[in-house]
Amino acid sequence: MGGRTLPAVRILFLDVDGVLNRAAFQPEDTFELAGWIEPELAARLDAAVREVEAEIVMSSDWRIDRPLEELRAQLAHAGIGVGLRGMTPVLAGQPRWREIEAWMVEHHAHPEDIVIVDDAPTMGPLGRRHVQTSPHDGLDETAVAAIRAMFSPG
Numbered sequence: 275m276g277g278r279t280l281p282a283v284r285i286l287f288l289d290v291d292g293v294l295n296r297a298a299f300q301p302e303d304t305f306e307l308a309g310w311i312e313p314e315l316a317a318r319l320d321a322a323v324r325e326v327e328a329e330i331v332m333s334s335d336w337r338i339d340r341p342l343e344e345l346r347a348q349l350a351h352a353g354i355g356v357g358l359r360g361m362t363p364v365l366a367g368q369p370r371w372r373e374i375e376a377w378m379v380e381h382h383a384h385p386e387d388i389v390i391v392d393d394a395p396t397m398g399p400l401g402r403r404h405v406q407t408s409p410h411d412g413l414d415e416t417a418v419a420a421i422r423a424m425f426s427p428g
């Protein structure tokens with residue numbers, strides 16, 4: 275009564291290798307992140323994130339030792355202009371889902387408001403929110419449909 279409930283921010287936890295590039299991809303620039311992002315897959319991600327009105331949190335190992343501003347610039351350079359909200363903490367020796375879970379706890383994010391896009395085989399107890407890509411196909415239309423479905427209530 276009385277209060278207005280703000281819509282929760284939707285978060286897409288983003289892996290890079292196996293999501294934004296495919297196993298057969300040969301980059302020209304192997305050093306910078308942008309060089310490892312395939313334009314076709316970047317465009318697909320950008321469109322999908324805009325469609326579901328989510329923001330990106332980087333969970334890829336590419337975030338390690340890179341400031342957020344650099345990641346943001348690299349994504350933009352690769353054609354991903356949607357909001358990069360942050361990155362998961364690096365927890366040495368922990369599986370990736372623990373790092374994602376830590377971010378969710380810190381930011382009070384509910385599982386219903388997140389999707390994890392990653393080619394890793396398991397996301398532990400967060401598996402229900404995992405869109406697993408194939409490293410051979412990366413972010414294909416099947417994966418986009420799964421993202422859409424996870425953010426569609428009911």
Ligand SMILES: [Mg+2]
Pocket residue numbers: 289290291292293392393394
């Ligand atoms: Mg990967």
